[in-house]
Amino acid sequence: MNKATWTLTDAERAVLAAALDALIPPEGSFPRPSECGVIDEFILRRVPPPGNQPVPYPGLDADGLRALLARLAPESAEMATSLARLEQEHPTEFLALWRLAAYGYYSRPATIAAIQRELAPAYHGAPLPLGYADLLAPWEATQLPQVRRGDYIPTEAVRRVDLSVLPEGDE
Amino acid sequence: MSEPRPADVLVIGSGMAGAAIAKRLSDHGVRVVCLEQGPWVLASEHPHYSNEWEFELRRQWNRSVAGREHAADYPVTADHVDVMLYNGVGGSTNHYNAHWPRLKPVDFRKGAEHGLAGSADWPITYEDLAPYYELNDVELGISGVAGDPANPPRAPRQTPPLPQGPHGRRLAAAFERLGWHWWPADNAIITEDYDGRVACNQCGACRNGCPRGSLAMMSRTYWPKALKNGVELRPFARVEQITTGERGHADGAIYIDLRTGERHRQRASIVVLCANGLGSPRLLLLSASGRFPNGLANQSGLVGRYLMHHAYAEQTIVFDEPVDSYAGAYGAPLLSQEFYDTDVRRGFVNGFTFQIGRGSTAAHTAVTLPWGRAHRAAFARLFNHEIWFGLQAEDLPVYTNRVELDPAHCDSTGLPGVTVHWELHPNDRRLVEFGVARAFELAAAAGAAELHTTGVAEQNPGWHLLGTCRMGADPETSVTDADHQAWDVPQLYICDGSSFVTGGSVNPTSTIGALALRCADRILARDDARR
Numbered sequence: 001m002n003k004a005t006w007t008l009t010d011a012e013r014a015v016l017a018a019a020l021d022a023l024i025p026p027e028g029s030f031p032r033p034s035e036c037g038v039i040d041e042f043i044l045r046r047v048p049p050p051g052n053q054p055v056p057y058p059g060l061d062a063d064g065l066r067a068l069l070a071r072l073a074p075e076s077a078e079m080a081t082s083l084a085r086l087e088q089e090h091p092t093e094f095l096a097l098w099r100l101a102a103y104g105y106y107s108r109p110a111t112i113a114a115i116q117r118e119l120a121p122a123y124h125g126a127p128l129p130l131g132y133a134d135l136l137a138p139w140e141a142t143q144l145p146q147v148r149r150g151d152y153i154p155t156e157a158v159r160r161v162d163l164s165v166l167p168e169g170d171e
Numbered sequence: 172m173s174e175p176r177p178a179d180v181l182v183i184g185s186g187m188a189g190a191a192i193a194k195r196l197s198d199h200g201v202r203v204v205c206l207e208q209g210p211w212v213l214a215s216e217h218p219h220y221s222n223e224w225e226f227e228l229r230r231q232w233n234r235s236v237a238g239r240e241h242a243a244d245y246p247v248t249a250d251h252v253d254v255m256l257y258n259g260v261g262g263s264t265n266h267y268n269a270h271w272p273r274l275k276p277v278d279f280r281k282g283a284e285h286g287l288a289g290s291a292d293w294p295i296t297y298e299d300l301a302p303y304y305e306l307n308d309v310e311l312g313i314s315g316v317a318g319d320p321a322n323p324p325r326a327p328r329q330t331p332p333l334p335q336g337p338h339g340r341r342l343a344a345a346f347e348r349l350g351w352h353w354w355p356a357d358n359a360i361i362t363e364d365y366d367g368r369v370a371c372n373q374c375g376a377c378r379n380g381c382p383r384g385s386l387a388m389m390s391r392t393y394w395p396k397a398l399k400n401g402v403e404l405r406p407f408a409r410v411e412q413i414t415t416g417e418r419g420h421a422d423g424a425i426y427i428d429l430r431t432g433e434r435h436r437q438r439a440s441i442v443v444l445c446a447n448g449l450g451s452p453r454l455l456l457l458s459a460s461g462r463f464p465n466g467l468a469n470q471s472g473l474v475g476r477y478l479m480h481h482a483y484a485e486q487t488i489v490f491d492e493p494v495d496s497y498a499g500a501y502g503a504p505l506l507s508q509e510f511y512d513t514d515v516r517r518g519f520v521n522g523f524t525f526q527i528g529r530g531s532t533a534a535h536t537a538v539t540l541p542w543g544r545a546h547r548a549a550f551a552r553l554f555n556h557e558i559w560f561g562l563q564a565e566d567l568p569v570y571t572n573r574v575e576l577d578p579a580h581c582d583s584t585g586l587p588g589v590t591v592h593w594e595l596h597p598n599d600r601r602l603v604e605f606g607v608a609r610a611f612e613l614a615a616a617a618g619a620a621e622l623h624t625t626g627v628a629e630q631n632p633g634w635h636l637l638g639t640c641r642m643g644a645d646p647e648t649s650v651t652d653a654d655h656q657a658w659d660v661p662q663l664y665i666c667d668g669s670s671f672v673t674g675g676s677v678n679p680t681s682t683i684g685a686l687a688l689r690c691a692d693r694i695l696a697r698d699d700a701r702r
C-alpha cells in the first residue's frame with residue numbers, strides 16, 4: 001500500500017477533520033471519521049501530492065484539496081453551513097470531498113466492525129479471501145418455477161408483424 | 172522495422188473472440204500470433220484483498236476509459252454513453268459480470284419480423300450457432316440449469332446455478348405471484364471446481380475481475396490452453412494499421428511495442444480482427460490507404476454504423492428486512508423473459524429481459540446518500556436492504572448511431588481515438604417505459620417498501636458494443652459475409668460484438684464466443700489456413 005508523500009498543516013487538518021465529522025456524523029458504535037484513519041490512511045494516500053495531475057476520480061490533487069479547505073469555516077460549529085454553501089457554489093469540488101469521505105470512511109476497519117455489530121453480522125469489508133459462500137445457501141433443485149412458463153418463437157415460425165399499429169415516424 | 176516470422180493467422184485482440192479463435196485454430200495445428208495492446212492482468216493486481224476495493228472500482232478498475240489512467244487505452248468521447256471496455260489480455264472479460272444468456276431464434280430474424288430502422292436478418296440462424304454455444308460453454312464452465320421453456324433446449328450446465336440468496340428468493344416468489352416467466356440464470360461463473368479452476372466463493376466483487384479465476388476471464392480459461400498449443404500472444408502490441416497486399420488482400424499488420432516504441436510488421440496469411448465494437452471499426456478506419464480511402468472493408472460505408480448498446484432502466488428495490496444483498500456473485504442469479512418477444516399491441520417492436528442482480532456494497536451505497544445528520548439513518552435503511560435489477564431492452568440498429576475516428580483526442584502513440592454518437596430510437600423509449608411500469612408491478616408483488624428507478628436511462632452504461640461491422644448476405648448492406656470475411660478485403664475476418672446485426676435483449680458475450688468458434692471453423696475449412 002502506498003504511503004502518503006505529503007501532509008497538511010495543523011490548521012488544514014483541523015478543518016478537514018471537522019468537515020469529515022460533519023459529512024458523516026458518528027452515531028451509535030460507528031466511529032468519528034476524523035478518528036478512524038480517514039485522513040492519514042486514506043486521503044493523504046489517495047490524493048496526489050502537490051504538483052501532480054489530479055486523478056480522474058475523485059478529481060482532486062493536494063493543491064485542490066487545500067483550496068477547498070480554505071473555503072470552509074475554520075470553526076466546527078459552522079461547518080455544516082459552510083459545507084452546504086460549498087455544495088451549492090462549488091459542486092464539483094464538494095463532490096470530490098464527499099467521495100473521499102464516503103470511500104475513506106466505509107473502508108476503515110473500525111467502520112466495518114460497526115457495520116458488523118449493527119447492520120450485517122457477516123459483512124467483512126475486503127471481498128477476499130473469505131467470500132460469502134457460508135452466508136448464501138447453495139442453489140437447490142427445488143428452486144425452480146412452480147409452474148413452467150415461457151416459450152420462444154422457432155426460426156421457421158417467425159412471421160411479419162403488423163407495423164401499422166405503431167406510431168408514425170418509426171421507420 | 173523488424174519482421175517477425177510470418178504466421179498462418181494473425182489475431183488482433185485477445186478478448187472473448189480473439190481468445191476463442193486463437194485456441195480453436197491452434198487446436199488444429201494452425202500457427203497463430205495474437206497482438207494485444209494491453210498487458211497481462213495479474214491476480215495480485217485485483218483489489219479484492221483490500222478494504223478499499225470499492226474505491227478501486229472508481230479508479231484503476233473503473234469500467235470507463237475516461238475514469239482511469241491506463242497507458243494501453245485509447246480515448247473514447249461519447250454523447251449519451253459511458254463506454255465500458257478494457258484493454259488487456261482477456262479484453263473486457265477482465266471486468267464483466269459474466270451474465271450468460273443466449274440470443275433466441277427470433278433474434279436472427281428481425282428483418283423478417285419487422286425490419287424497423289436498420290433491423291435485418293442475420294446471414295445465419297440460431298441453429299447454425301447452437302453447437303458453438305455448447306462448445307463455448309464447455310470451454311468456460313457455465314453455472315445454471317437446463318430446461319428453461321423460454322429458450323431452445325441446451326445441454327446440462329457444467330455447474331449448478333448461483334445461490335439465489337434471500338433477495339433472489341423474494342423476487343422469484345414475486346414472479347410466481349404475477350404469473351411471469353422466470354428461470355435461474357446462466358452465468359460464466361463456476362459454482363463447483365471445474366477444469367482446474369476453483370469454485371466461486373460468492374465474494375461479490377465480480378466487477379473488479381476475479382483473481383480466483385472462478386469467473387470466466389479469458390486470461391484464465393482460453394488463454395492458458397491456447398498458449399500450451401503454441402499460440403504466440405504479444406501483449407503491449409498496439410496495431411496501428413492492417414496491411415494489404417497487391418491483390419488487395421489482408422496480409423498482416425504493423426504494430427508498436429508500447430514498451431520500446433519500436434514498430435514491427437507481422438505478416439500472416441489471414442488476419443482476424445477481434446478488437447470489439449469500438450476497436451475494430453477504429454482499426455479499419457485507421458487502415459485507410461490510397462486503395463481504400465474510406466478505410467479498410469468499408470466499401471459499403473457501414474464500418475462504424477448501426478452501433479447498438481441495449482436500452483436500459485435500472486431499478487433498486489428496497490425491503491424493510493435485511494436481505495444479505497451485499498453478498499454473492501454479481502452475475503444475475505435469475506432472470507425473466509416474460510416480455511421478450513414482440514407484441515405490437517404494446518406500441519413497439521422487440522422486448523426486454525429483467526435481470527435480478529445483487530445489492531450494493533457499503534461505500535457504493537453510502538456515496539449515493541445524503542450527507543450530514545440524515546446520512547446514518549439513510550445508510551441503515553438502504554445497505555443490506557436493497558436489490559438491483561436491470562431492465563435490458565433491445566435497441567434498434569440505427570444508421571446514425573455510430574463510431575468515428577476522433578483526431579482531436581489521440582492515444583499515447585498519436586493514433587486517433589474514437590467518438591461515439593448514440594441516441595435512443597423512439598420505439599426503444601416506449602419499450603423501456605413499458606418495462607418500467609412492469610418493474611413497479613414486480614416491486615409491489617415482492618412486498619417491497621420502495622422502488623427507485625432511473626426511468627429510461629438517458630446516459631447509456633455502454634456495457635455492450637455491438638453492430639459496427641455487421642455481417643450479412645449482401646455486400647451493399649453489410650461489412651462481412653456469413654463467414655465473417657470482409658466483402659471487399661479477402662483474407663480479412665472481423666469477429667466480435669461488431670458482427671451483430673441485431674442485439675436481442677441479452678448480454679452478448681456468450682454469442683460473441685459462439686460466433687468466434689464458428690468463425691474459426693470457417694477459417695479451418697479454407698485450403699490455405701495452414702502454410
